[in-house]
Amino acid sequence: MTENMKVAVIGQGTxxxxxxxxxxKAGFEVHAVDNSEAALERGRSIVAKSTGRAVSKxxxxxxxxxxxxxxITYFTDTAQAVSDCGLIIEAVFENLELKQSIFKTVDEAAPxxxxxxxxxxSLAITAIAAAVSxxxxxxxxxxxxxxxxxxxxxxxxxxxxxDAIVAKLxxxxxxxxxxPVVVNDRAGFIVNCLLVPYIGSAIYLYExxxxxxxxxxxxxxxxxxxxxxxxxxxxxxxxxxxxxxxxKMYDETKDRVQAPAPILTRLVMANMMGMxxxxxxxxxxxxxxxxxxxPIRRPLQSRGVExxxxxxxxxxxxxxxxxxxxxxxxxxxxxxMAEGCRMPKPFEVLKELxxxxxxxxxxxxxxxxxxxxxxxxxxxxxxxxxxxxxxxIDELRAATAxxxxxxxxx
Ligand code: CAA
Numbered sequence: 001m002t003e004n005m006k007v008a009v010i011g012q013g014t015x016x017x018x019x020x021x022x023x024x025k026a027g028f029e030v031h032a033v034d035n036s037e038a039a040l041e042r043g044r045s046i047v048a049k050s051t052g053r054a055v056s057k058x059x060x061x062x063x064x065x066x067x068x069x070x071x072i073t074y075f076t077d078t079a080q081a082v083s084d085c086g087l088i089i090e091a092v093f094e095n096l097e098l099k100q101s102i103f104k105t106v107d108e109a110a111p112x113x114x115x116x117x118x119x120x121x122s123l124a125i126t127a128i129a130a131a132v133s134x135x136x137x138x139x140x141x142x143x144x145x146x147x148x149x150x151x152x153x154x155x156x157x158x159x160x161x162x163d164a165i166v167a168k169l170x171x172x173x174x175x176x177x178x179x180p181v182v183v184n185d186r187a188g189f190i191v192n193c194l195l196v197p198y199i200g201s202a203i204y205l206y207e208x209x210x211x212x213x214x215x216x217x218x219x220x221x222x223x224x225x226x227x228x229x230x231x232x233x234x235x236x237x238x239x240x241x242x243x244x245x246x247x248k249m250y251d252e253t254k255d256r257v258q259a260p261a262p263i264l265t266r267l268v269m270a271n272m273m274g275m276x277x278x279x280x281x282x283x284x285x286x287x288x289x290x291x292x293x294x295p296i297r298r299p300l301q302s303r304g305v306e307x308x309x310x311x312x313x314x315x316x317x318x319x320x321x322x323x324x325x326x327x328x329x330x331x332x333x334x335x336x337m338a339e340g341c342r343m344p345k346p347f348e349v350l351k352e353l354x355x356x357x358x359x360x361x362x363x364x365x366x367x368x369x370x371x372x373x374x375x376x377x378x379x380x381x382x383x384x385x386x387x388x389x390x391x392x393i394d395e396l397r398a399a400t401a402x403x404x405x406x407x408x409x410x
Pocket of ligand 1: 050054076121143144146147150194195225228233238241342
């Protein structure tokens with residue numbers, strides 16, 4: 001991989017434009033692709049606004065901003081754009097047929113040694129790879145929103161992917177000062193598998209009148225110290241993206257707890273995708289929420305539920321289940337949530353709250369709902385029963401770091 005390698009980013013929506021900015025800022029020549037001049041214009045203005053903010057804060061000079069913008073060339077012809085690129089990242093909306101057709105074009109038009117990556121958050125990378133003649137060079141490269149800010153990038157290998165491609169990509173991402181974490185292809189990967197069900201649970205509590213929109217968001221910001229509340233975060237990510245991830249997870253697990261709440265599907269039907277369309281759980285003007293009352297008004301029902309305990313308890317139980325299923329190490333989950341979402345490291349939070357207390361919360365939720373998806377993880381019970389719970393978490397961290405240093409593909 002040479003320093004003057006060109007990078008193509010196909011799709012100039014929120015994520016595609018953010019990824020374009022990341023590479024252009026790092027000095028790469030970027031070919032930004034979309035299917036219309038209007039879509040390209042939108043991408044151009046996202047990058048101009050984001051870098052403009054850095055200039056106005058004195059973090060970038062106007063000359064540097066211009067140099068970043070000058071490194072980006074805009075194309076509507078995908079084959080032409082990728083013909084001399086060493087890395088192609090597709091970031092169009094979540095439609096498998098569309099992505100497969102783009103990958104077929106790219107597979108034919110790109111140089112033979114180019115890496116073909118997709119930023120999909122909800123589709124199987126394997127299904128995209130299977131559509132091309134050289135699936136061994138197809139890989140997932142999953143950035144987080146806002147891409148210029150969040151340092152985590154999940155690198156997803158399939159049963160086809162060449163290890164050398166993964167290693168090259170990991171080195172390249174480290175050079176961009178990102179923190180790559182390599183995982184196998186499974187619904188939600190690490191972060192969305194933990195984050196989006198948490199958002200889904202918050203939506204469920206909201207729709208069922210457990211608390212107001214503001215109360216839910218405030219509880220998670222003030223008590224859990226998350227950078228933003230789950231409903232505001234759904235609006236930032238896009239309700240369409242949250243819905244696609246939940247549907248995929250539900251399809252793969254058949255766990256009813258993952259099923260999207262009706263209000264989420266209705267917001268998407270109504271094109272209320274969140275910040276990008278100006279309305280979602282909140283209504284936005286100039287990128288900031290206004291004082292409206294949100295999509296539903298329900299009398300507040302008092303069910304004796306503490307929002308923070310409930311959402312954190314479910315989320316930590318899911319983190320422990322992920323370790324138990326041997327998908328990721330404690331370290332990778334901590335890094336994923338801290339660097340992808342700027343949330344406190346979940347296993348540090350577990351230590352602080354204690355597995356015993358979290359088990360008590362989760363048992364309460366399970367008793368109330370009877371949903372198998374809310375059953376406490378065996379491993380959570382083991383940690384809660386340890387003589388020294390903090391030491392048991394440390395041992396788990398060390399053991400899983402060791403086991404995942406040679407993580408098998410699958
Ligand atoms: N583009 C570029 N930069 C942005 C930005 C954007 N859209 N939004 C904010 N920033 C930058 C700001 O310029 C600022 O930079 P400096 O520190 O260099 O000045 C920094 O981010 C902090 O911004 P603000 O001070 O304006 O606001 P904040 O401190 O409240 O942070 C936030 C805003 C970065 C969005 C923060 O609230 C956050 O990290 N929230 C969590 C977001 C999250 O969880 N993202 C992951 C979602 S999951 C996903 O994306 C994957 C998927 O597939 C669904």
